Amino acid sequence: MSAHVALTLAVESAIDSGVRIPCRDRPEWLSDDPEQRAEAAEACKPCPVIELCAEAAHSKPRQQFGVWAAKDYTRTPRKERSK
Template sequence: MTGPAVEAAFLRLAARLVELDDTGTTWPCRNRGDLWYSDDADERAAAAELCAPCPALDECGRYAAAARERHGVWAGRDRTPCRRKENDR
């Protein structure tokens, strides 16, 4: 999803991450895309728990909600849609 609200939320998140970087503060998903965007739901669940202390949690959650992100973990929530198992069909 795109639009002015999404862009504004994205810019707020980006600004927050730049601010953290400028002050030498890291955040849990930094350089951990392998876990946050894993194809394995258990790994994404682990990533979601690791978000808890993130100093950008609010901005991240607002962006993900505005953009209706549907891939990976954002602000402690796995937004990847559940896939039905082959046997469930």
């Protein structure tokens, strides 16, 4: 079973059990705004599936966008990095 499938099943199971998943139906995890993504990353920390989320993020070569397991993988353009 792939890491993404395992994550999806774990999220569905948690939701079915009434457990709150912070990223469910919220856009901050994929926002263009770095401040929103920082808030999303902080909100991830108590998530019950954070380890599976990290595995899913690492299973995809060079994850390039969004917050996964409390880490923002969004690549910053070079000119923004130097500010």
